[in-house]
Each structure stands twice: as structure tokens, then as C-alpha cells.
Amino acid sequence: MESTGVRSNGTEAIVATGLTKWFGVGETRMLAVNDVGLVAHFGEMLFIVGPSGSGKTTLLSMISGILRPNCGTVSVKGADIWTLTDDQLADFRLNTIGFVFQDYHLFPRLTTAENVAIPLILKQRNWNESISEAGKFL
Ligand SMILES: Nc1ncnc2c1ncn2[C@@H]1O[C@H](COP(=O)(O)OP(=O)(O)OP(=O)(O)O)[C@@H](O)[C@H]1O
Ligand SMILES: [Mg+2]
Structure with missing residues (x-):
């Protein structure tokens, strides 16, 4: 998954920039999400679409404080979530995020x-x- 170009007009709930995630090491390393940015405004409904394996779940997991990105930032209501401590991140997931998992859990x-x-x-x-x-x- 790749995209660039994040615009801002001050009413953002979520701003993600440069999100990149790879899995594995060395020759088996694969890039799941490559430099993706997005903005979601308050009250906006946003759909992320793409073929199976294109990185949708990986991207959502990084935006919601579940999966730490290799590169990039996620700001939710002005808080840079990947600079939070583990306890703060747990509070963020509990109080700010609602997530219906693909495989339910x-x-x-x-x-x-x-x-x-x-x-x-x-x-x-x-x-x-x-x-x-x-x-x-x-
Ligand atoms: N924990 C993991 N370890 C290794 N590879 C992974 C891991 N999670 C995802 N991947 C790989 O990263 C890529 C993106 O996977 P992801 O699950 O984000 O895709 P998706 O767009 O949500 O697919 P689907 O539509 O099937 O749910 C795939 O090639 C997948 O095999
Ligand atoms: Mg998925």
C-alpha cells in the first residue's frame, strides 16, 4: 500500500504521515505498508479499500495503537500516539478506539x-x- 500527500485544514481527528511497516528480516523481509498518510476529520466516515494483502489491516492497526510502525507518525486528536508509554497507549485504546477485528478475537x-x-x-x-x-x- 502506498500513498502520499497529506493536507491539513485544522479539523482533523486523525493525521497519519509516512506510515511504513515491514515484516520479517533479510531476504524474507516484506513491505506491507509503504509511506502512507491520511487525514480523517471529525464526523467523517472513511473507507480503506484494496485487494487482499494490500495492507489495510496493517494500516488500521498502526492508526489505532495496536501495531507500532517502523516509520511514520499518527496523531489522534492532537496526541502523537506512538510517543506514548505502554500504559498511556493502553488507555488510548480503551478510551478512544473502537475496533471490530477482522477475525473478531x-x-x-x-x-x-x-x-x-x-x-x-x-x-x-x-x-x-x-x-x-x-x-x-x-
Ligand atoms: N504479522 C505478520 N507477519 C508477517 N507478514 C504479515 C503480518 N501481518 C500481515 N502480513 C503481510 O502483510 C501484507 C498485508 O497484510 P494485511 O493483513 O494488512 O492485508 P489486508 O489488506 O488487510 O488483507 P485482507 O483484505 O486479506 O484482510 C500481506 O502480505 C500479509 O501477508
Ligand atoms: Mg485485513
Whole structure:
């Protein structure tokens, strides 16, 4: 995946620049995302499309604080997320990011409502209240 040219007009929720990620080392090294930038404004719905293997999940993972890029920056609501400590990054993922994973990553021993309620429980919310709120989301 490649793209360049990030423009800014001051209403950005997310600004990513120069994002680059490779996997493996030496001869097996492969470049999954190559110098990609994007801007997402508040309230904007953005689609990332491309063939299988073009780097969509890798790009989203770097933007959402899940996968550290080899190069590039990600600013979310003005915070440069890849300069945060691990604890700050965990807080960022809990409080700012909602992510439905491609392969779900659900806890099989929990009910659907319990899976959805996990972020609320991690925020110290009452168990019954969290389950009830999860039901509304579902
Ligand atoms: N953890 C990893 N280790 C090694 N290679 C990886 C890893 N994750 C992704 N890749 C490789 O990086 C490239 C981009 O993968 P990615 O999953 O980001 O693509 P995608 O656009 O999300 O594909 P799909 O549409 O199939 O979900 C692929 O060649 C993939 O094999
Ligand atoms: Mg994917």
C-alpha cells in the first residue's frame, strides 16, 4: 500500500504521515505498508479499500495503537500516539478506539453481551450496568 500527500485544514481527528511497516528480516523481509498518510476529520466516515494483502489491516492497526510502525507518525486528536508509554497507549485504546477485528478475537467462554461489555468493565463500570449497556449496543 502506498500513498502520499497529506493536507491539513485544522479539523482533523486523525493525521497519519509516512506510515511504513515491514515484516520479517533479510531476504524474507516484506513491505506491507509503504509511506502512507491520511487525514480523517471529525464526523467523517472513511473507507480503506484494496485487494487482499494490500495492507489495510496493517494500516488500521498502526492508526489505532495496536501495531507500532517502523516509520511514520499518527496523531489522534492532537496526541502523537506512538510517543506514548505502554500504559498511556493502553488507555488510548480503551478510551478512544473502537475496533471490530477482522477475525473478531472474541472470548469464547463469555456471552456476546459480556464480550461487548469488557471495555466498560475495564473502565471500572458496574457489572450489571455494563451488561445492560452492552445489550443496547447490540
Ligand atoms: N504479522 C505478520 N507477519 C508477517 N507478514 C504479515 C503480518 N501481518 C500481515 N502480513 C503481510 O502483510 C501484507 C498485508 O497484510 P494485511 O493483513 O494488512 O492485508 P489486508 O489488506 O488487510 O488483507 P485482507 O483484505 O486479506 O484482510 C500481506 O502480505 C500479509 O501477508
Ligand atoms: Mg485485513
